[in-house]
Amino acid sequence: MVSAFRNYTDAEIRYAQAVPGKTSRTELFSLGFDPLIQGNGKMLSFIDVRLMFVQPNVPIDYLPAGLMQCLEAKDRCIGYAFEFTKTDTQRVGSFWADVLNFRKNRELQGWVFRAVFVLVDDVLVHKVSNGEPNIRRHEVKRNPLGPLQGAGEYFSDQLK
Numbered sequence: 001m002v003s004a005f006r007n008y009t010d011a012e013i014r015y016a017q018a019v020p021g022k023t024s025r026t027e028l029f030s031l032g033f034d035p036l037i038q039g040n041g042k043m044l045s046f047i048d049v050r051l052m053f054v055q056p057n058v059p060i061d062y063l064p065a066g067l068m069q070c071l072e073a074k075d076r077c078i079g080y081a082f083e084f085t086k087t088d089t090q091r092v093g094s095f096w097a098d099v100l101n102f103r104k105n106r107e108l109q110g111w112v113f114r115a116v117f118v119l120v121d122d123v124l125v126h127k128v129s130n131g132e133p134n135i136r137r138h139e140v141k142r143n144p145l146g147p148l149q150g151a152g153e154y155f156s157d158q159l160k
Contacts, residue, residue, distance in 0.1 A: 003038070003040070003084045003085075003086055004032030004033075004034075004038045004084070005032060005084055005086075005113065007086070007111060008111040008113055008131065008133040008134075009133075011032075011084055011113035011115075011131075012113070012129075014031045014032050014033075015031075015033075015113075015115055015127070015129050017031055018031060018033070018117065018124055018127055019124070020066050020124050020125055020126055020127060021066075021123065021124070021125065022123075022124070023123070023124040024122055024123055024124075025119055025122040025123075025124075026122075028080075028117060028119075028124060033080060033082055033115065033117060035080055035082070038082075040082055040083055040084055040085075041080055041081065041082045041083075042080070042081040042082075043078065043079075043080060044078060044079030044080065044081055044116075045078065045079075046070065046071075046073075046074050046075055046077045046078070048079060049067075049070055049077060049078075049079040049118055050071060052079070052081075052116070053067050054071070064126055065125075066118060066120075066124075066125035066126030067118060067125075067126050069120050069125050070118050070120055070125060070126065073120045073121070076120055076121050077118065077119070077120050078118075078119050079116060079117060079118045079119070080116070080117045080119075081114075081115070081116045081117075082113075082114065082115045082116075083112065083113075083114045084112070084113045084114075085110065085111070085112045085113075086110045086111055087108055087109065087110030087111075087135065088108070088109050088110055089106050089107070089108050090106070090107050090109075091104070091105065091106060092105045092106070092107050093105035104139075104140070104141040105138070105139070105140055106138070106139040106140075106141075107136075107137075107138055108135065108136070108137040108138075108139060109135060109136055110135045111131065111132060111133050111134065111135060112131050112132045112135065113129065113131040113133075114129060114130050114131050115127065115128070115129040116128050116129070
């Protein structure tokens with residue numbers, strides 16, 4: 001799936017262009033936050049928004065004004081939750097150990113951007129985001145038996 005954003009910074013810049021109280025649903029979609037076209041999004045009902053933001057141990061007075069407006073609007077309130085991810089995985093290490101399944105080394109790089117938008121009557125009233133701007137991971141998978149490891153599972157599946 002192709003992301004609407006080139007990188008994490010691009011996603012942050014477009015997110016910042018959505019202004020509570022001013023941005024319409026159409027404008028939000030044109031910024032790249034359209035669950036029907038871009039994918040990677042959830043459409044949230046009023047109940048979903050309530051479950052996401054209202055916690056039993058936090059007084060409702062602590063909620064931002066936009067969320068209070070949503071709770072009062074009930075069915076006129078909708079939300080969108082997005083998670084955009086771009087990762088690249090490369091094999092590193094010994095070619096033969098990898099091919100023969102003794103040891104697989106992987107370098108993973110990328111980013112993740114998450115955003116939630118809450119709208120009442122098609123106007124943005126609340127937004128929140130988080131993410132991982134610079135993911136760097138090294139994964140090692142070891143199989144002491146190499147190509148034989150997992151063969152037992154394969155044969156037991158064939159007998160079923």
